[in-house]
Each structure stands twice: as structure tokens, then as C-alpha cells.
Amino acid sequence: MATERPGVGSPREVPILRVENLAISYETRYGEVTAVRDVSFEIGRGETLGIVGESGCGKSTVAFGIVNFLGRNGRIVSGRILFQGQDLVGRSERELRRLRGDRIAMVYQDPMQALNPSLRIGDQMAEVLIVHRRMKKDEAEERCIRMLERVYMPDPANVMRRYPHQLSGGQQQRVVIAMALLNDPALLIMDEPSTALDVTVEAAVLDLINDLQEEFDTAIMYISHNLGVIARVSDKVAVMYAGEVVERAAAEEIFLHPSHPYTLGLMRCVPRLGMEKASSYLHPIRGRVPPPNRLPPGCVFEPRCDFARPECAERRPPLKRLTDGHWVRCFFADEVASKGQEALAARWRKEATVHEPQREPTETILTVQDARVYYSVPARRLFSREKPVVKAVDGVSFHVPKQRTLGIVGESGCGKSTLVRAIIGLEKLSGGGMEFMGFDISVPVSKRDLDLIRNIQMVFQNPDATLNPSFTVGFQIARPLRRFRAVPKDRVKDEVIRLLNLMKLDASYYDRLPRQLSGGEKQRVAIARAIAARPELVLCDEPVSALDVSVQAAVLNLLLEVQRELGTTMLFIAHDLSVVRFFCDDIAVMYLGQIVEIGPAEAIYAPPYHPYTEALLSAVPIPDPTAEQRQIRLSGSVPSALNPPSGCRFHTRCPRREWLPDGGRICEVEPPPWQADTEEHRILCHIPLEQLRRMEAVVSEEVRDAG
């Protein structure tokens, strides 16, 4: 029976979860603050509702509100939560306890935190069955093992006896998911379950969630800040902003026809895989999410909205129905929807302000030759002769031409941050050499001369740690000016203010302390501090990954501007391949301390690929449910750098090994050679180039033209 047949429509179904006009408030020292208001949505059996929004938008509050687990100071003010037809609001703690973990299960962000560090995995899992189903211990364990098998956990019986810290992050998250599904819940709430994981692990977890949903027919409420992830898992999407659902529709509908300015803004401010700075532009959303105790009187998004008119500031727009199942809380949804189409298309168009890429060869500013950074770690056994060595960076070579940007991508632990720290001199080289503008920089920073130090500066990842909380913004930007005597003493303050202005911050920031700044502002100050002494080379270590998406764009744009105006060369580390692709001229892909592929950005994102690059690209969540992306999943987790695999370091996880004769025996034995695709594009692999060239592009999504 090869033919496809439409299923017989089932009778009208009661949704598993139906939330009506939910409002939740918290008792704080500023009085009662409403964190969530007027939230409605429903999730049917086997359906996934994605809830997306920036941090502080009330997504998690809704999740905890559903199981009425709001802590001592939170309460549901109004609304109904119908779970399988019955209202959960006002249920006794005892009744709720019986539902939790049985019919409603939750999975949230950090699996390490979610598991009890001092209990074995088996005990933690089995007790769900023992408590709810009064199962015998060995029977419960039997079931747990079967469930672990279903989440593709290798060696489940062994895992049962382990403690959480003995598992990798991806495995922990599988355990948490398995634990949630043990009692076959009707509703599964997942709060950023993949955010703490690496891209390839995240992709595997998302696949798993899809598989399990089909098998268990569970209704899933999936919370994430990442549009790409939401696009991959959701059937329906609700966009939350400042405690309200501002738009809600089927997934495709919302991604193709965003009709709320905030939804549109979110889509325009993240680069899509394939966008590059030469041909596109990111549109940041100005301002920041208002704190729940200081909401604007009218539309919550009005202060940040490009479509706002006077009436938006006066009254709150109602939720209105655009098409069937598409609801928007905006007065001008139709206008936004039509303009949105143009706007989305426009981001692909070349804008006048975007600079021409410089492709003519320029002089090389930084050369890294066979750099190695090894750490010795304490021996595991008491009396062992050899000290184990972690080869964090192992034989990395590249060069960066002046005024270009080299991006370095790879998953956590691949050595990209170590490499950058070695360049700036915070890490001692164990071997190899580095040269910067003709000077040897293979020595630590304390042995470099002041001028050399001045010329290499760095922007760090975590905005909350990048500024010293004890000193004012002005003092901190001025410090490099003073130290490197970049400007005369009496002009330091003027210079600081000039830098602030360059960062689109006004002079009033001079006297502020870091805690008075938002994440994006902190990061701008950090950039100002880095460029204050006019360095030739700026190293950016994940400068935007800790920021909310709407702020990321502004910071990326600023970095681009800096580079354009000052002609700075940059090294840009990130794990987000879309951002790297957007921002960088050249890209190096790192795996376990080595570069496996390097070349111009567009060459990296098109075949031939290194098999690892191919897997990375296929794992990137793309914020477009219609995009076609091949599924290439890596098995296992990244091996330990303490004892890296022999031969090709990627051979333990390589999905393309079988292309080689006898299943790639050679990969296990011999280190792979560099193969040059073009003069600049090189791949470290045993598979012959001709064969690599025959690979299909991972993402076949073509740039959609609205015109």
C-alpha cells in the first residue's frame, strides 16, 4: 500500500492544556509586581507550542505558573489553567503534587543543576515510579533502563549506577528527559532544555524530542530564546514580551508573516546562516525590555517600536485575530505584516552603508605557526610517573591579513579560547611561534613591551564580568589611555567621552558604575576600553553570545563600525555559526585543539566541507521552518583532550569515514593531511578532495526574495 491516504479526522478534541487570561504576580520589596498578564494559549495532544522571547519576558514564570510552583512570593492573580479539561488554579498542594511528575513533567535549562549531585541517577529516576506508581524498586529500575534506552543512552544499566557529575551535559539532559517521560505525561514543559549544550549536542537533543513526541503523543510547551530552535521543534509559536503574549500563530505562519513589530524585530536582528556583512545588515531593536514594575502605560512594546503612533502610548492594544489561529496584540498588525515582508526581504539586500569587502591581498599582521598550549594536570593515581597533559591547542597555524576578520568556531573545549589567550599573552606557549607585525609574541604578556601590549586588546564574553564593578565606566575606559599614554593627561576625559559617543553612549555614562548598565551597554563599554588605545588587533571572545538577541545586533553593528573606521584587524571567536558567517571574512573551524578547516567564509559554508564542518552546519538551528537542512548527527560526545584519539582526532565521531576504503582504518592510524581546495581554503582530512567536493550543500535554503 504505497499510496498516501488522509487520516480519518478524529472527533473534536479537548486540548491537553488550555490557558486563559493567566496573570501571575510576585511580592517584591517594591510591592506586588505583575510578571505575566493576559496570557492565553492552548496545546493539543502531540503538539508542540514554542514560547519565544528575550530574558525577563515571563516565559519561565508561565511555565512554573502552570504547575503552580511559584515560590512563596508568587501567586496566580487571575485566569484559568485547564489541564485535560480540569482547572488547576486553586487546586490543593496535594492534588498538584499528584499531577507533577506524573501527568505534567518539566525539563529545564541546566541539567547539571537539575539533578541531585549526591544521588545515583538510578535512584533519582526510579523514585518517580516508586512514588507515583508504588512500583517495586527493581521493577522501577527495569523500566528506567528501558526508558534510558529509548532516549538512546549508551550503556543504560551502567548509567543508572552513576552520579550526575560523571555524565556529560548531553547525557545529563537525556537523563532528565527520560525521567520526565517515565510516567508517560500528557504535558511536558521544557524550559530552554538545550541552551546550555553545544550545537551538535543540541541538535541531537532536539531530534530526540521530536522522536519521543511522536511516540508518546505528549503535548509539549517548549520555551526558548532561540528562534532557530523554536522553528525546528514547534507546531505553534507564541511570542512573549514583557509578560504578555504579543503574537501567537502556527509556526510557519509566524515565521513567514510576522505581524507584531517585536516578532519582526526579533527576526531582523539575528543573522541567518548564510548572511554576510557585505550584503546585509542587522536591525537591532532599540532600548531594552522594561522591568515588570515599570511597564509603559499603553502597549508594552511602544517605547521600542518603529511603528508606534501616539495612541500606542495611551492604551493597550487588544489581542486581535488576523487569520485563523493567528493572533496579534498590535493596533497596526496588518501594516506590520505587509511592511514586515519588505523588511525581511530588505535584510538580504545590499544597503548603501554596508562596506565593500576588501578582497585584495594585504600585508599579514598576525602569523601563528604550529602553536601548542599544553597543561599538565594532577595525576589521577597517587604514584604515577607520568603527569597527564591536556593538549588544549595542538599545532595550530594560520595568518591574518591586516584589516580582515578571522572567525574561529568550534564547540566548547575545542581550544579556541586558549588559542586567543595565548595570542594576547595570558597563556604560555608550549611550542611553536607567533609573530605580530614582525615581532615575536610567543612570550607571555609580562615579557612584552608596552607598545606591543597596546596593539593587541581583547573583548570578553560575559558582560557581567568584563567590567570591574568597583570603578566607574570613565575610570575603566581611561585606564588604558593613561597606561599607554595614548593621549595627554589633560585630554583623557575628553577622549573617554569621545569613545563613549562612538559607542552610542552619552557623556552621562562617564560616572556610572557597571551595575547601573544593561548587558549590552556593558559590552559597549568593554569595546570602548579595548579600542581606547587604538590597537591594531582586537580579539573578540564570544562578545555577543551572552546578550539577548535584540542587543546582539547593536553590538555586532558597533564592532563592524569600529573596524571600518579604525581599520582594526579582528579575531572573532563564536560558537554561533550564523554570527561568524555574518561577521567574518575568513573562518577557521577547530576541533579538539586543531584547526580542521580554514578558508574564506563563503568557502567554509559551501562544499567541499570537512566532515566536522558539515555536521556543525547541519546542526545550526535555522529560524525558518521551511528551510531545508540535511540531518547529519554526530554520535557520542567530544573526547577528552587529555587523551585525544589517534590519527585523525575526529575519527571517533566522523560520519563520513565509510567513504574511505575499509571504513577509514587510515583515520585511526595516520594523522590526516592538509588538502588545498583553493589557495586559501584548506581541509584537514583523509578523504580525497574530489569526494568532498561531491557533498551536497547542507542548507539548501535559498535567499528568498520578496521582490
Place this chain on the structure above:
Amino acid sequence: MLVRDYMTRHPLMADPDMSVVEARRFMGENNLRHLPVVGEGKRLLGLVTRQTLLVDPGRLGSLNVWEIADYLSRLTLKDVMVPADEVITVGPDVPVEEAARTMVEHRVGCLPVVDENIVIGIITEVDLLAHLAEMMAAGVPAVRVTVRMPDVRGELAKLVTAVSAQGWGILALGGAPAPRKPGYWDAVVKIRGIAQKEVVTALSQVEGHEIVDVREA
């Protein structure tokens, strides 16, 4: 084609402490005819149907109006439900037709699907009818032929051979003993993408077979 594939997962369920009044409202609101009553961990405690919610008038006879109201408001599901040991249930790995037979045999319209006494779903007559409709590809335009043949081994194969000899694909195939004609078998075949006439021509040549009914469906 097992029960687990056709049952409704995560059915609406009720607590044994739910009042009968509330249950009646709940079932009406959500258009339910059967409501499994479960305890902690979804353990099956009983089953409530619309009939069980109808209160035995004999019991009320001796009560006055106020007493009746009071009696009704205190009545909970655990007082009226069919207790678990009397409920006919089915396991998830049972073939659908077995479930159907069970339902026919016990004259019930619904079977809670239980796995070690835990309710994991519910299968009702509607689900089974849906299954039947699907099996016979109801609603898909095709030629539907009913052929009567002797109830002898190899007869159905002849029919199938005849169809495939023409290079046609079978959309659905079903069979049952011919009504009121012992020793014979009626087979229904649905074939897509051809004219009724061609089918009749092709199948009427099969020896010993008689076309009982043919139509475009």
C-alpha cells in the same frame, strides 16, 4: 494494527473524589461518554459512563426533595463507578480486532487501555470504526468491487493475481464470509486510477468469481 496505534492517548480522566454533579458537567462540556476514574499514578480505579451517572430512582424514592439535593451533592464517582475489577480493559499490544471482539462480546462501547493497571489510553467504538474506515480507505475516490468466491484456499490469491496482472495497485482489501450464503466469501477490493468498466472486464474473467457489487467510491 495494535491497540496502541489506534487508542486515544492521554484521555481525560477523573479523580474518585469528583462529585457526580461535577462529573456530569465535565462529561457534557467535553463531549465524553466514558470517563476512566484513576488514582495516584493513573492507576485505574473504575469507569464512569453516562449511564452510571444516572442515579437509581429506587434509591431516591424514600427521600424528600432536600434530601435528594443533599444526597446528590455528596455523591462522588467512587460511589457510582464501575469498580476496576469489573471494568473490561485491553492491553496496548493487543490486535485491534481482538479489542473489537472484546467490545462486542461484552457489549461495551469503550475499553480503557491499561499497562500493568496504569491507564495509558482509551479505545472506543468510534476509534475502531475510524480504523475500519481507514482500512477500507473510505473517502478516497476509487473503484470499489465486491467479488463473491468460494471459501476455498487460493481463491483470494486468484483475485489479487488478476488485479496485479493488469498492473493495478490495490488501495484497500478486505473480506468477510458472504451474508446468507454459507461456503462463500465476499472480498472487497479498491483500485485507484482506472475506470469501472475496465475493472469489471478484468475481474469477470476470473473463474468461479462473481462480481456482486461495483461502484465508484
Place this chain on the structure above:
Amino acid sequence: MARYILRRLGFMLLTMFLVSIAVFLISEVAPGDVARHILGQFATPEQVELLRDQMGLDEPLYVRYFDWLIGNDWRLRRLVGMPLKQVLIPGRADAEWYAIAPDGTMLQWKMKQEGLVEIRVTPDGERTEVLFDGWLVDENGEEYFWGVDTAGHVVLWKKGEAGREVGPASAGRAMIEASGVEYYPIRRGLLRGDPGISFRTNRPVGPTLARRLRNSLSLAGIAFVVIMPIALVLGVLAGLREGSPLDRTISLFSLITTSVPEFASGVFLILVFAFWLKVLPGAAVFPDDTAPLQNPKLLILPVLTLTLVEVGYVARMTRASMAEVMNAPYIRTAFLKGLPYWRIVFKHALRNALIAPITVIMLHVNWLVGGIVVVESVFGYPGLGMYLLDSALFKDINAIEAGAMVMVALAVGSQLVADIIYTFLNPRIRYT
């Protein structure tokens, strides 16, 4: 785990070694001459010199340190030519040193009017004195002999040089003999169980110390048994209901009781229970050899005083830890798994919550010891603390050193116990 504990054990030994050096240095290099201190203001320089010689104070510091730590009998036997042996005198907290002749006879020598006398004690206890005539001759033709005197010294006697006249000694240690040319005090060493002679009593420190230690341990033990359950229960209850009136009450109560010094709370308790209510004795004075448990009533107030100070401390630690754990994400997971409240508390929270306080509690033995010194002093309880205090006030160096080492050993030992409990409670350490 074994690795971790071995490592801790190594650190512990290292710490003890450093501590022993520190204890030795601080007490021996203290300003002021110990001999002068013992003999008093009016002793002559000769007397002081002789006592210094007899006490071994004229040896280099490192020699004294090792003599003190591991003894010197094994070194001195070479001078005497016979093994040396310490013999406890039954009935008295005292001991004597003998040289052991090859036939098992114990020998001592004593300068008497008639000359050097050899005291022989046969293995069956028969004691005889004979005039000594086994003199040796050195290269200068002088007759000499190395022997053991009755006060535990190895002494070099020279024939004809009978007792120098050094005059009467004024205080403490009476000068028994001044007949020898050189003196080496014999010690078995602290590590071999001999802390030396107390200057205050002129008897070995060991037996007294042991009795005092027993007394203190009974006091501390009872206090510990009383304190821990109360403190842990209070702490856990307060931590579970963080911010509730119960929590506030417990927290405030424990803050106040820990803040009041033991001598103040002890005084309050004496005033209330002994002076005004007259229900309990206000002091805990025992005859020296009775065990404290023979009169438990005397122990009530000291234990209560310790309890007041310590309960608060431990309760506060437990509360903080419990409150933190109850806010941990994995406890949230446990709630969302629908587990019953008390199962969450006992199975998920308690174990993690006790990791921090147990270690701190064990480290707190240091404080408990301090408390014991004060409490013993308040109630006149004959424990190790009082002994140390008296010794310190008298500058009884051997007693201070021995007492200090015992206390430090207790403290460091309790840390090791804490480490072991910690590894037991914390699988992250157990399985790495």
C-alpha cells in the same frame, strides 16, 4: 577516595609536624630563662647553670627538639653502654630511669657521702646498694663513669669530684644532686608517649595529662551528644522555613547565645541555678582521681554552658546550608517530580545540606576546646583545659607542650574525620 584521604592524611601529618615545631619554638624560645623562672629570683648563677645543664637547656635547639619529639634514650645508652628503661612507680604518678644490665638487673647510681653508690634492682624486685668501683680511665688518666641517676639523667661522674656546693634551691624543683660533671636528661620522647617532667610538680606529665584528658573528653563528649541533635534539628527546621517566624526566632536565639562568651553565660547560669534557685552546684570540683561521671550533677551546668554557646553556632551553619539547598534547582526538580515533602527533605535535601555543617562542626572542635578551657576555669573543673591554663601561668613548658600537642592532635584528627565524612556525603569526591 583513598587517594583523597591519603592526601588529607599526609597534610595532617605535615600540619602536626609544623605545629610541633611551632609549639616547641614558642614555648622554649620564649623570653626569660626557664631555669631562672623555676629557681626564682634569688638563685645563684651557678645554681641556674647547673639546672640548665640538668634540664638539657644548654644543648642546641634542634637537638632539644628531637629529644623532645622522639626521645634520646636510644642515643644516651651509648654513653652508659647499657640499654635504658623507664619504670613507672606504682601508686605514684612518677617514673624512674634505670640502666639494664645484661642479666636483667636494673641499675641506678647515686652519689652519697661514701662515694658513688650503685643501686641494683633484680627482676624479682630485690633492691641492694653497693659502693661503685667500675670506674673507667680516660686518656688523661682521670677515672670517670657514665651512669643513670635517680632523677632520670645520664650523668658523667668523675672520681673524687664529689658534690659541688651550689647552695639550696629556692622553689619547685629541689636540687637533688650536683655531683656529676655533665648531665643529660633522659627522655623517651613525645611520640613515644613521654612528654617529660612537669616543672610544677616534678613528676612526669603523662599520667596527670591522661587523667585530665579523660575528664575533659567526658565533658566534651557529653556536650557533643547534647549539642548535635538539638543544633541540627533547630538548624534544619529553621532552614526549611526560611524567613518564617520560627526561623527568625531560632536564628535570633542562636545568634545571641553564640555571642555571649562562655564565662559570661557560665556566670549567668551559676547565678540563676546555684545562687538564686539553689538547685545545682555552682562548681564542679572533684578529688583528683574520681571520674566526673561518678557525680553527674556537677556536670549539668558546665555542659549547659557549652551547649548554649555551641548550639547556636552549629544551628546557624545548618540553617544557612539547609536554606541554600532548599533553593537549589535540584530540589525544585524534586518538587516538580511530585515527590512528597518529607521525602524531598530527607532524601534529597538533608544529605547535601549536611555536607557544609558537618565539616564546619568538626573544624569547630577548635572552638569547643577553647570553650572547654573557659568552662573548666569557670567551674573549677579538673580537665585538660585547666591543666593547660595552670601550666601556662606557671610556664611549665613540658606540660604546655604536651597538652598543646594533645589538643592539636584532637583538632587535626577531627578534621580528618570531617574529611572522611565529607567524602562519604559527597560523591563528587568519592568518585574522582
Place this chain on the structure above:
Amino acid sequence: METEKKSRLRKFWESISIVLRSPTAAVGLAIVLFWVFVAIFAPLLAPHDPLAQDASAINQGPSPTYPLGTDNLGRDILSRLIYGSRVILILAPVSVLASVIVGTVLGLVGGYFGGIVDEIVMRILDAVMAFPTILLYLIIIAAIGPSPLNVVLAITFVGAPGIARLVRGLTLDIRTRDYIRAAEARGESALYIMFVEILPNARGPLIIDALLRVGYAIFAIGTLGFLGLGLPPPTPDWGGMISEARKYIWTNPLGVLWPALAIASLVVGLNLFADGLREETMRYQ
């Protein structure tokens, strides 16, 4: 400049109001301020000379002349209490300050440099901390004799390792922050990083710890005095007063009560204040 001063003033008031939001901190502060006031104005408040002996009134209970009674030498207990507050309120903060300085330097050095330097510093500190505190006091004071300076020295010696551990812990945490890396990448000297970049960020916990330690220093000074290892007589020393009066508890029970109350109230006050402050700052963050 003017605005800066104003904002400083405002910040000061803000922090005061934060403290006063906690009732325990406010009560504690009041007790402490009371004793500070007493200490400052001791000569005006004390009815008698604290050293003057009145042979006609020995071990007396309260009377109009001697509001709190007299001790075994016929000295006025009230006056001795009042002057005793001076002694203790000078010695305690001074010794804590000294241990904070020593401990901070050790902790910063150990924590920032790490490795072998840290190992050595920590081993020595561990050894010191392995001593029961009281024992250290006993040994030190027995060795160097009781005097105000020696009491300060002993408390410094005993207190510094704890502060060093705290500062080391904070340093280990702070030194992983990116702003430290930024400073290192600017080629700043180790001294600059330790004292300018790290230390200011450790000040919060350090101040609270120091406050708690003032309480314990008073506790310790009292204990030393009680054990006869404190200030040499006839200095009015609360601990010593209790120890003396303890002997006459059966004739003059109140004589022992007053100094015990005084020292208890002061330590309780300080601890209430420090604890309240800690709770509030934690909540504030």
C-alpha cells in the same frame, strides 16, 4: 566635584537606610553606639576613679554612692565598667585591623599567584589554624607575657589566617573574572591587579567579616582577661573583673553579673549588627 560629594553623601545615607531596614541590625547598631558613647565620654560619665579603693566598702551591693556596688578592693564597679569599655573598644578594633591587614596581604598573594606560593602560604596558615584558638592565646601570652600590645599581637596572629582564607577564596573567584584578564592583557603589574582590581571587589564580605571579628576579638579579650592572661591589673578589664568577682560570687553575686552583662551585650550588639548587615546586603544583591 560638588555633585560628586552630594552623590557620595546620598550613597552614604542609602547604605545607612539599608542597614536600618533590618531591625536586628538597627538594634545591634544601637547597642554598639551606646558603648562607643560610654567609652568616649568615660571621664564625664564615671562617678568615681576606677582605681580608687574604698576600704570601707568592699564587695558591697548597689548603693547610692556605688550604683552597681564595689569589688573586693572596694573599687566602684560602674566606673570600672565605664573605663573598661575604653580599653576593650580600642584593643578589639586595633587587633582586628592588624589581622585584616596581614590576612589580606597573605590572602591576596596566595590567591592571586597560586601554585607553590599559595601552597606554602596555605600550609602555614593551616598549621596555625589547626591550633585551638584558645591554646594559641595561652601559648603566646604565656610566652610573651600579658600586656595590651601582646594581646593585640596574639589576636592578630590568631585572626589573620581566617581573614587570609576568606580573602584568598574571594581572590580565587575574582581573579577568574574577565576584568582581571583585561588588566593582565594591558600588562598591569601584579601589585596593581591585587590591590586595585581585586581588593575593592572583596571589600563587602571583608568588612562584614571584620565586623564579626571585632565581636570575636572582644570575646577573646574578655576570655583572656578572665583566664588571667589579659591586661595586667589594675587596668579595668571586663574579663579580669569577672574572674575576680567570680571568687566572691557567694558574697556579692551582682559584682560578677555587671561585667558579664556588659561584655555579653557588646558582643551580641556587634554580632547582631554584622549579621543584619550581611543579610541585608545579600538581599540587596
